[in-house]
Amino acid sequence: MLEIRVHGRGGQGGVIASKILAYAFAMEGKYVQAFPEFGVERRGAPVTAFIRVSEGKINIRSKIYEPQHLIVLEPTLLGAIDITEGLKDGGFIVINTKKRPDELNLKVKNSKIATVDATGIALKYRLGSSASPIVNTAILGGFAKATGFVKIESIVEAIKKEVPIKPEENAQAAIEAYNSTLM
Amino acid sequence: MLEIRVHGRGGQGGVIASKILAYAFAMEGKYVQAFPEFGVERRGAPVTAFIRVSEGKINIRSKIYEPQHLIVLEPTLLGAIDITEGLKDGGFIVINTKKRPDELNLKVKNSKIATVDATGIALKYRLGSSASPIVNTAILGGFAKATGFVKIESIVEAIKKEVPIKPEENAQAAIEAYNSTLM
């Protein structure tokens, strides 16, 4: 069973990202769960979401306390909160940032860090406004590339089915992210 | 245990009559219950009320189906409904009417019938309006006289305590009724 946590800010679409990713896995025949942190979302405030992926039916319906993998939509969070709380060793951390993985000063032991400039890509494809670009689709391309858990084709298809506005551009953004992810 | 039923019309004060009578008994140290027929009272429509009187505590809290005694506030009811339904033999029936008991054609076996012109008395003491005189106090005088179950003094005192408007006149009316009851 894969357990993944997504970090973002209220209003950024982290919860939708988790849904799209789950959908992509489902299209590959997996059983999935995607859910937000059960709290009150506030514009600007940090928010999280979760994904479970399994080959068989998922009976467990409690929260995820110790994810293996992380997706970080918002680089400014790295300074603001402890994104690695409860993180298990040995997974992937995919971060939206211009920086290279080795430029980041993350206190994690054995996680593999990947970075992708999802913001830059989102701006390029005019996703969201320039003040608040929507990065939640692009970063999934990065996740697909970094982890290899899910095909980029599935991500693209999931985006096309789930994103009502500019589905094509969002799909392109994911592909571009896939191709520009650094590890 | 005494069980008494009162007949009147909606708006006439039959329920209050039952309460005053119960109170009069209570002042003589009795345990009492007084309650209306459990229904929807409509101005003009026939209504009934009930009284239980006992030396000891009354535990029974169901309705009265077979009263021993009747009080009838409204003579026109005699033609309209069957006032003797469920009536036990051997009790008293006190009726507000100008007629003498033997002028009434009641189908009862062994009940003792008493009559009193409560309407006339109420008009005399200006109780209620001339169109709808309030006869519920006067008739209690008749009941006291006819049955002897309760002292007229108790009735008078109960009236004075319970009737907010014209208590004196109501008390006088009861006394006059007491003195003019025919059996």
Next chain:
Amino acid sequence: MSEQKVIMGNHALSYGAVTSRVQVVAAYPITPQTQVVELLSEMCADGTLDAEFIKVESEHSAMAASIGASAAGARAFTATSSQGLALMHEMLHWAVGARLPIVMGNINRSMAPPWTIWSEQTDSLSQRDTGWLQIYASSNQEVYDSVLIAYKVAENKKVSLPVMIVLDAFFLSHTSENVNLIDQKDADRYLKPYNPEFKLDIKNPHTFGGLTTADWYMELRYKIQKAMEDSIDVIKEAHKEFKDLFGREYGLVETYKCEDADTILVAIATAASTAKEVIDELRKEGKKVGLLRIRFFRPFPFDDVKKNLKNSKKVIVLDRNLSPGNGGIVYQEVKSALYNEPVKPKVYGYIAGLGGRDITVDTIKKLFEDAQKSEPAEVKWMEVKI
């Protein structure tokens, strides 16, 4: 020292509120409760009662107003029935979560549709999960006395929960009986002014009821359950003090000839009163029968129920209520309470008297007869025309 009146159950409630010196009354009329409100509004108007009377536009608001007044530190009272009680439902939960010692009278009336105004206890029993203490009265004297007792218990810091005093429509509400009123001075010795630990206080400002996460919500609920459990002793004390001062004795339950009984009838409210006649009659016939009247249905008096029933052979539960898809509510809870006892009587449940159908001496006799010759079942009906 005490005055005897002949008053209806509804007025017994009103007088109880007056003797308890309630400070805020907010109520809305509904048959068969109206006389409670009418008398109180008269007494507020003429100064007999020094209280604020809020003539609300619905029962929902009646409870909300009571909640506000109580949160501000005042003694609050209201009364309602059936539809009105149901309309308050969200606010019933509220009063509990806010831990406010409001006292409310509820006149039992069956639920619509169809429209009905007659007695049945489904209205209040279907509020059993809201966290209100519930007292089921069986005489007007008990109604009156219970108002004082209710405040005494509710306002105890160990409890801090609202109390509902429940009386059968018409059989009590509209039936006038002898009631001894307590002299105000004596009452004041029994019931002190309400003086809460915390309230809405500008000198000591707190926020009440703010968003509570999974971190502590459960513990706050635990405290409510704890308060319910603690209330048992508080009630016993309140009863004892009441008896010492005024001579009248009450318990969480009332027993009647139970000691040696092999068959015990369990009932609440007026049916339990009428049942005493039946017990007396059957005793005369040599039958070892007894009565357990549950006076407090919440907190459920587990100990008293177990203690009094465990030595019997048969228990007959009379339910004037229905939880559709399960059965009689008292039956269910009595069985549940006895479940883990080592030796258990057979427990029979009967539904009777819904929608104002009279429960007479005869009705109750039939229960004893049926239980003599049959086996228990989830739902048995008595005197239903089928």
Next chain:
Amino acid sequence: MSEQKVIMGNHALSYGAVTSRVQVVAAYPITPQTQVVELLSEMCADGTLDAEFIKVESEHSAMAASIGASAAGARAFTATSSQGLALMHEMLHWAVGARLPIVMGNINRSMAPPWTIWSEQTDSLSQRDTGWLQIYASSNQEVYDSVLIAYKVAENKKVSLPVMIVLDAFFLSHTSENVNLIDQKDADRYLKPYNPEFKLDIKNPHTFGGLTTADWYMELRYKIQKAMEDSIDVIKEAHKEFKDLFGREYGLVETYKCEDADTILVAIATAASTAKEVIDELRKEGKKVGLLRIRFFRPFPFDDVKKNLKNSKKVIVLDRNLSPGNGGIVYQEVKSALYNEPVKPKVYGYIAGLGGRDITVDTIKKLFEDAQKSEPAEVKWMEVKI
């Protein structure tokens, strides 16, 4: 023939309503239910669903509007949660008395105060006495399927009662999962248009719900209880037909490794799903444990509960709810159901997971451990900080 989606429990409800071709939707937003309403209002706006959407000003009105629509002969749907459900309370009774086959989703959320938006079943379980059928779901697929099943059962002339489909806040409502949607044509074979025996019909005018005296009110209640009892078979049939057409199997209860179990956990909703993990683990350790998930809490599945539990030695009931002054609601009803059985397992009750506190594999393991070494008590708390 059927499409797979990854959708949250709330959308599973909405899609269920769409596949059921509901005709009138009246709903009011409340966290954690809002997505149900939002998706339906979108689908009404864009024509996916040919229904009237009434954007009411409160939940009380949502239920009243549903009642009106249903009485007029239309298929009505609504959804709510906690405070909203509580605010509807009077109308919940109404829908039952009027015998209207409304289907409603309720997202379980704990009751305020304090404010909370997290999962707990006190909201819907405290409606247990209103006469609604209640289905507790444990997956989004079940939520979706249950909407169709609910209408099928509710509209059956033998039943004519409303059905509540209940899902845990967040654990289902906001959790997206794989859900297979049924093709509309197939669905139409399963669920026919609503065609009531009686409705508000200008060609055949009747008055509904008029004042009913003690003469017949009780018999009308008897009919409601009868309908609840009859609904058991109707539900079984509806489940069978559902399985035949769509392959997915449901029961009044779900059993998991119960056959030879000496200790059986009884739970409802998502906790029962997580519990399967525990059962599997404990089985691996050689322990004879099983799970009984109560899917229909109303009608209470007496037979299934008795049949599945009577051969066990210990029964552990997990309650994510509290009836203050008594204890866990499921615990109470399970004990009551087993009471008159000749041989009875020991029944343990635990309260856990209130106010959104997570019920994890660990939590459930602790129940088994505690029950192994202790005696039952009226109220036991699990993972409360005391």
Next chain:
Amino acid sequence: MKYSIPEKELINPGHLACQGCGGALAMRIVLKTLGENTILTIPACCWSVIDGPFPYSAVKVPLFHTAFETAAITAAGIKAGTKKVEKEYIHSVAWAGDGGTFDIGLQALSGAAERNDDIFYFVYDNEAYMNTGIQRSSATPKGAWTTTTPTTFPKLESKKDLDAIVAAHNVPYQATVSVSYPEDFTKKLEKAVKKRGFKFFHILAPCPPGWKTNPEDTIKLGRMAVESGIFPLYEIENGENYTINMPSPKKELKPVNEYLLKQGRFRHLKEKDIELIQEIINKRWEKLKRLAGV
């Protein structure tokens, strides 16, 4: 016999209204005019008793008894339902007392008006909670006795101006009507039948036991209420266009004291109380005339 209003009765005798009930007469007029394509919904009020006990009914159209606070929304639900299942156009009619309208049912009413639900809403206003034995409602006039506003402390507040509240919702049609003017009543109904959306009727319905009046004076009282301007008859379209029907805005109002003193519920009033009431009436009348542009 001359029939100045539709002849056909859609209501049966034997109903449970008191002698001389204005509310019963009001229903008679409304059903006559709306006809058989009508579905009634009635919340708790005298009419839930008047219509008769199960299994009987006084009305010849379908009637749904609903909870006290839900008249408007239940009617809206019924309307939505009939739209889906009926071929014919149905008048979905909410019929409620003043308590069920001014107080406990106000929110549902406001919601339906805001959504412009296609229903009729009738309030038969007897100015108190009569069915429960004459308690104050917010429609009770200032100074009146009720069982919750004793003569020692009669109602302090003025009658809530529900017509203005409804008008603030800009509904297609609303009117005040009186059982004493059946022809005016019928005419307005016929006008409203042609409109789609929310239609509101405020009926003054004298109540002998509640007003402490003689049953035979019911019609007379309705007339006096109109003539004294304490209950003028007018229409409002779209919340804006006011038309005063009666009394004539050109004439002086008749003094209100005769109307008041004919009623037991006002008999405790002192002269200066009556003067105050007269002043309020005059002021409201001037305001109404201003709104109607006369």
Next chain:
Amino acid sequence: MKYSIPEKELINPGHLACQGCGGALAMRIVLKTLGENTILTIPACCWSVIDGPFPYSAVKVPLFHTAFETAAITAAGIKAGTKKVEKEYIHSVAWAGDGGTFDIGLQALSGAAERNDDIFYFVYDNEAYMNTGIQRSSATPKGAWTTTTPTTFPKLESKKDLDAIVAAHNVPYQATVSVSYPEDFTKKLEKAVKKRGFKFFHILAPCPPGWKTNPEDTIKLGRMAVESGIFPLYEIENGENYTINMPSPKKELKPVNEYLLKQGRFRHLKEKDIELIQEIINKRWEKLKRLAGV
């Protein structure tokens, strides 16, 4: 630094409002002005979250969280209670969102207004149910997107005219105010503090996520709303005496399109939709001027 409104803060930072929340600012202004003798009651709304989780609170006065539909009556209950137990005069303040006021809390509000309960009622109007994620309320303006009025079918009905509804209750004092005009706001509060009886404030409180606007534009939007006349500032005393404060009744209104198009929730509107909205504004403005006698 200049302080054109009272300096003292009765609210703490760290509260949970979104960036640029108009509703948070509104509370700040109100508490400053009313001072410490204030007890708040707040029904479900964003503010029940903003105030912070247990065991914390943002405000420095007592606050009672109450059920969604009960703001006015809970405040009235609190008032009645304090009258009996407090020596000092207390401002009992109901503070609710538009949903809790125009919709689910309307009845309680109307009841309190009718009884003239001595309380303050504030509605901070962000024109939708924000706390639950932006659903339509009856305060949502015509044409707006919300999650229950999708852009394919935006809100059809006009915003409910709550101020007119309150005015129909003839309450001692009512006013519309805006967070963009704190001095006007404060002045009105100071006026109201001296009145006894029911006092009503309608606050326009822009909401960045709900209106789909940038947080920094909150004040600007409030200003544009006033200047375009879609939310004029005015007072009403006793339901009769109207005073328009802003914009000047003598000047032309600024066109509304700029205000609308700054907001994502209106961005789907066609030109003719905007024209229609402009017409409605103009009409309402004329009516308001007429009522104010200017």
Next chain:
Amino acid sequence: MIKKIGKKIIFEKADDLPPNAMSLGTTEFNETGSWRNERPVVDKDKCIACGICWKFCPDMSIKEDAQGKAEIDYVFCKGCGICAAECPVKAIKMIEEEK
């Protein structure tokens, strides 16, 4: 089995009832003439058949006779007196019921 006796409906058992409290007959079972303590009597000579009494009767108790004049239905007339009060030619008198 549902019986009808005159206008009265008699059920015997729960099965006879409709599923909910649905009307099956009219209020005409209820002969409200018994409520009357005064009865309206029409003076047919005076009656000008204007229909005003009919228009105002809350109990549908005024019918047209063969001559088109007013006729009271004493089965239901509650004796409110409105007809007498409103008759423009005073053709109706209220007289006391037999006592």
Next chain:
Amino acid sequence: MIKKIGKKIIFEKADDLPPNAMSLGTTEFNETGSWRNERPVVDKDKCIACGICWKFCPDMSIKEDAQGKAEIDYVFCKGCGICAAECPVKAIKMIEEEK
């Protein structure tokens, strides 16, 4: 036992709690500065101490410095940008937070 760590309140068990959910501390425990993705910076030279930014800040995050000029409280400032937008002399700039 109730502990206070800075502005945080730490309960250990049910007994530590008040009987109902009553506040015991202020929202200052919640340092909303972490919400910011842009930070307002005051150009003290430009600032004319008019107080307008203070007046409009929804988060009480503008203080007066020793010179009476505006000073931002970054512990709480959420970075909404209102102060910058409303400053009449454009003395406040919003700059991106470190990424």
